[in-house]
Amino acid sequence: xxxxxxxxxxFDSADQVPFGGECAGIVTAIGPDVKDVKIGDAVIAAQAxxxxxxxxxxxxxxxxxxxxxxxxxxxxxxPTTFLTAYYGLIYCANLKKGDRILIHSAxxxxxxAAVQIAKHIGAEVFAxxxxxxxxxxxxxxxxxxxxxxxxxxxxEIAEITKGKGVDIIFNSLxxxxxxxxxxxxxxxxxxxEIGKIGIWAKEKMQATRPDIQYFPFDLLEISQAKxxxxxxxxxxxxxxxxxxxxxxxxxxVFPIHHAP
Numbered sequence: 001x002x003x004x005x006x007x008x009x010x011f012d013s014a015d016q017v018p019f020g021g022e023c024a025g026i027v028t029a030i031g032p033d034v035k036d037v038k039i040g041d042a043v044i045a046a047q048a049x050x051x052x053x054x055x056x057x058x059x060x061x062x063x064x065x066x067x068x069x070x071x072x073x074x075x076x077x078x079p080t081t082f083l084t085a086y087y088g089l090i091y092c093a094n095l096k097k098g099d100r101i102l103i104h105s106a107x108x109x110x111x112x113a114a115v116q117i118a119k120h121i122g123a124e125v126f127a128x129x130x131x132x133x134x135x136x137x138x139x140x141x142x143x144x145x146x147x148x149x150x151x152x153x154x155x156e157i158a159e160i161t162k163g164k165g166v167d168i169i170f171n172s173l174x175x176x177x178x179x180x181x182x183x184x185x186x187x188x189x190x191x192x193e194i195g196k197i198g199i200w201a202k203e204k205m206q207a208t209r210p211d212i213q214y215f216p217f218d219l220l221e222i223s224q225a226k227x228x229x230x231x232x233x234x235x236x237x238x239x240x241x242x243x244x245x246x247x248x249x250x251x252x253v254f255p256i257h258h259a260p
Contacts, residue, residue: 020051021220024066024075034060042066044238046079046230047223052259061227064234067242074248077109081249082237083230084194084219085113085170089121091233092215093168093190097122100166102157102181104173105148107133109249110194114170115140116246126166128153128173148173154180165189174198187211 027041037043037060044066045051045058066075089095101118105111106127118125119141127137128148137145144160146153157166165184172195173181182205185191191209193199193216205214223230240246 018050018052020053020056021049022046022076022079023048023051023056024072025056027063028055031060036060037063037065042068042072044075044079044234046083046234047220048079059227061231062223062234064231064238067238070241070248073251073253077249077251078237078241079234080219081109081113082117082246083233084110085117086233086237087219087222088170088192088194088215088217089114089117089168091229092217093170093192093213095121095123095168099123099168100126100161100164100186101168101170102126102128102153102166102184103170104128104177104181106142107136108172110172111170112140112249113246115142120240120245123168126153126157126160151176151180154184157184168192171195182209182212185209185212189213190215193217 022045024042024044027037027039027043030037030039042065043063045056046062048056048058048062050056066072095101095118099121101123103111103114103118103125106115107129111127115125115127124144125142126144126146127142128146129137130149131147134145146156165186166189167186168190169181169185170192171178171181174195175198178200182191188211190213191205193214196218199216202214202216205212237246241248
């Protein structure tokens, strides 16, 4: 799924892609056609391939002003995580208040962003994670926490919902976890797939569950095809960070000499 995008970017394989894919920093130069950003601006950049370096050039569609109250380290937690979650849940799945949603790997970066979005909308969240991360998910106000290391989550969701299941699945797991997940997806539900390895083709999902909507996507591919959409989503997200509807993710900052 990713190979055509890599080729479009000038790479033959994933191991050629330089480190880093997002960043926050100060604009030091702009192209002649750039109007909305000026030198000296503090910005956040998405799809900044190779961003682990001193200078990086990014298309203007992938750049947005950093809220004044936010540190650069906080800002760097946002682009990939929140763009992925917001695009999948709002743009694709049309998450609504009252929806029941299963978020797999909810303690991960994209999972945490999805939890914030779902709770803001007013959805009922079911989250999976490994047991050492349950206390953290509890601190986020999640009541339904399930084990991401076994397939028991499906029976537990069926019991909690009295057989109704969930309206949306936000998935990053593969193998039997996909089979078990669609067992608890209600008729007419929405399955958002952000995984890269072992995901189902649309044809297989259609044959297995013709009643549901299936949204597999890769954010880099979306960015290449619809750069203006990324700008629109970034602007929307920044307004929600500015009014503190959303919060930057928890982070650990390492000294630069640890980079090697």
